[in-house]
Amino acid sequence: MNTLAIDIGGTKLAAALINAEHQIFQRTEVSTPADAAPLALEHALSQLLEAYQGQAQRVAIASTGIIDNGILTALNPDNLGGLNRFPLQATVEKLTGLPCIVLNDAQAAAWAEYCHLSAQFKHLTFITVSTGVGGGIVVDGELLSGPLAGHIGHTLADPQGPACGCGRVGCVEAIASGRAIATAASHELEGKNAREIFAHAQAGHPQAQQLVARSAQAICQLIANLKALLDTDCVVLGGSVGLAQGYRQQVEQQLARLPAAFQVPIYAAHYQHDAGLMGAALWSENQSA
Numbered sequence: 001m002n003t004l005a006i007d008i009g010g011t012k013l014a015a016a017l018i019n020a021e022h023q024i025f026q027r028t029e030v031s032t033p034a035d036a037a038p039l040a041l042e043h044a045l046s047q048l049l050e051a052y053q054g055q056a057q058r059v060a061i062a063s064t065g066i067i068d069n070g071i072l073t074a075l076n077p078d079n080l081g082g083l084n085r086f087p088l089q090a091t092v093e094k095l096t097g098l099p100c101i102v103l104n105d106a107q108a109a110a111w112a113e114y115c116h117l118s119a120q121f122k123h124l125t126f127i128t129v130s131t132g133v134g135g136g137i138v139v140d141g142e143l144l145s146g147p148l149a150g151h152i153g154h155t156l157a158d159p160q161g162p163a164c165g166c167g168r169v170g171c172v173e174a175i176a177s178g179r180a181i182a183t184a185a186s187h188e189l190e191g192k193n194a195r196e197i198f199a200h201a202q203a204g205h206p207q208a209q210q211l212v213a214r215s216a217q218a219i220c221q222l223i224a225n226l227k228a229l230l231d232t233d234c235v236v237l238g239g240s241v242g243l244a245q246g247y248r249q250q251v252e253q254q255l256a257r258l259p260a261a262f263q264v265p266i267y268a269a270h271y272q273h274d275a276g277l278m279g280a281a282l283w284s285e286n287q288s289a
């Protein structure tokens, strides 16, 4: 039994086959259409899926945004061009003729990481710090898969903080994300992206170090909140910022300064680029089991 797994992100659409032994093969990628009109996305999906005809028995999708009964809506209009109520599951079922499940991409990644660590932990929170900040929560071996569950980037970090793309003010995402790090840069760092600012921080640039520390501090406080809220057993950190050299260690050092009750082990994500694909496939198995 092969699962056709699809990952829909803000910049890329990826697809691959995943077999019963959880091996990934025939991975392909296309760019997410810049014009995120529903027809443009349907066309890109149809091109991507053509090569997989007759090779899978079911489809599992991980997608950025809010997933409600197979319907996709972008929470932050900066992502996916503000796509509104796109019938993702129905569209892919029509294109492939196969049964299909849809999960938010960070929820899918959380499920993949949970499956990897389930011998040790029953409560796990996955946090991705990348262009945005997202997450997925597993409580007592169950993934919280509700439409907004795990959108922890849009919890409050600082009431005096900057406006967030979601419409709230001072969200974790507006302070800790790669986009937020780049936006807050000034003087000689103005116009640089998060990757360049990280390189400057590594080289000892004080403002760059401050921007990275501010992001790590927001993630540290988020983790303490998650511990208080869910008694999560462990946190898995992913995303391009979350996995940047030295970032997780900074979050750990800041967390170590908080009272013992808020301490929780922090792991680097095991599945990196394939977390969404693998998580969706594992979840579809779990659903049909």
Ligand SMILES: [Zn+2]
Pocket: 153, 154, 155, 164, 165, 166, 167, 168, 171, 173, 174
């Ligand atoms: Zn927000």
